[in-house]
Amino acid sequence: MTSGTQALSIKAVETAAQRDAFIRLPWTLYQDDPAWVPPLLQERRDHLNPRKNPFFQTAEARFWLALRAGRTVGRISAQVNHAHLARHGDATGHFGMLEAEDDAETFQALTATAEDWLRAQGMRRISGPFNFSINEELGLLVDGFAAPPYLLMGHARPYYAGHLEHLGYRKQKDLLCYHYDARREPPPPVAGLLRKAARLEELTVRAMDMGRYAQDLSTIMDIFNDAWSENWGFVPMSEAELQSLARDLRPIVRPQSIAIAELDGIPVAMAISLPNVNEAIADLDGRLLPFGWAKLIWRLKVKTTKTARVPLMGVRKAHQGGLMGAMLAFSVIDKIRRAQCALGVEHGELSWVLEDNQPMIRMIEAVGAVPYKTYRLYGRALAA
Structure with a gap:
């Protein structure tokens, strides 16, 4: 775990340089992780661009960086997805894009910032990670770290889950990934x-x-x-x-x-x-x-x-x-x-499958596919 010997600050992403730092942080965090796959930089820029990503037509989002002595050590997003609220009416906002060094203070400051913004938008619960919606990349990898992620699936360090759980985040759903021999x-x-x-x-x-x-x-x-x-x-x-x-x-x-x-x-x-x-x-x-x-x-x-x-x-x-x-x-x-x-x-991934979708699980396992990765969605109530 890194030591927070210098003051930590949280900055909203407002400039092109800050957006670039937000996108590039994983290069630092995963530089020694052979399973991580660097995303295409232009695709990431387009994904965060409200003019190019139709998600923003029915949603609002904010982005923040965590800094120590000018060095980026963490990031997070928060989203209010009006399409989700219209369907479910559950006053739930989402967090996403969570990446950070192994430091409890950084995780606490990032999630608290996202929670504060969502609370100010009238949300009563927070859930994630969603990057950005349920129809895109979602869930935190909690099992299967040695295998590289497939297209539109995420990667994470094993310590991420522990920090979230320490902050009171609890499992909502597990999403299963199956490996199959084509x-x-x-x-x-x-x-x-x-x-x-x-x-x-x-x-x-x-x-x-x-x-x-x-x-x-x-x-x-x-x-x-x-x-x-x-x-x-x-x-x-x-x-x-x-x-x-x-x-x-x-x-x-x-x-x-x-x-x-x-x-x-x-x-x-x-x-x-x-x-x-x-x-x-x-x-x-x-x-x-x-x-x-x-x-x-x-x-x-x-x-x-x-x-x-x-x-x-x-x-x-x-x-x-x-x-x-x-x-x-x-x-x-x-x-x-x-x-x-x-x-x-030769090989492939069937993903993702809700852990309690037994009909789908039985069907997938019937063709010989085996579970090998688990992504988890976390949530917690937002105190008034």
């Missing part, structure tokens, strides 16, 4: 269901059609918003967020690795697999210039990654449960698994 054929029970599904004349499982990319992505998000609507903390994607997602994903989408299942021509299930961009950028040190762009494009389009992440899978509520629901889910999962193998993918 080359492994489905076990006999699943293979039997797949054969049965293949005989259904009314069932079609197809890849994404890049000729109608926007329409297919909208269909996928419509299934997602229906399938996940009863999940803890769920907030549907807005049209602006969907358009931003469509723009951001297009350069890395492999259409054959996205599956849409239709019953009598009506889309009822989907699964998305994305190349693990973190594998491709791990040695770029966050920079795309002067040669990073060429390396990234070659690794994603020519060499291809050996790993992929499945961030979304869903079956419409009307078809969940029972034999048909299982056949739909396994059909879209196996469709993208086979596509991944053809592209040279």
Whole structure:
């Protein structure tokens, strides 16, 4: 644990230089951590930019730095997500982007600053980390530190959880990540269901059609918003967020690795697999210039990654449960698994899954995936 021999100060991020210090702090904290993957600096700048991130159309956020003798030693954000409040009405604000040296005073000062701002906005509870919403990177890594994070998943030092818990933060939910071998054929029970599904004349499982990319992505998000609507903390994607997602994903989408299942021509299930961009950028040190762009494009389009992440899978509520629901889910999962193998993918991550989503957990474990990482959401009441 570092010693706080010099006075600690908390500064709001207001200038370009402060924003740059906020973004670059992880380079200092993780410089000796082989599992950490440096994010792309330009992507981080865009993520924090209200003019470029549609999250800010329905949310407010503030950012702070912790400094000792002019040196950045910590950071945090606080958000009031009006889309979350409109759906849940729970007067809960969020914190995120938490990074800091191993020092109790720093964690206390950062969280207290975020709590004070949220309290002033009328919030009665605080929850996080959310970077920024439940549809983006979230949760604090509490198990699985040795493995590098996949695309849109975070990393942390083991001491982070202890500092938060010392400050009275308590677990709200655990989010599980599963590792799977894409080359492994489905076990006999699943293979039997797949054969049965293949005989259904009314069932079609197809890849994404890049000729109608926007329409297919909208269909996928419509299934997602229906399938996940009863999940803890769920907030549907807005049209602006969907358009931003469509723009951001297009350069890395492999259409054959996205599956849409239709019953009598009506889309009822989907699964998305994305190349693990973190594998491709791990040695770029966050920079795309002067040669990073060429390396990234070659690794994603020519060499291809050996790993992929499945961030979304869903079956419409009307078809969940029972034999048909299982056949739909396994059909879209196996469709993208086979596509991944053809592209040279060997391993992947299915993430994230709520710890109490037993139907999904049983399905994932039925195809041979094993849990290997845990991310935790923390919360506490905000005293008046």
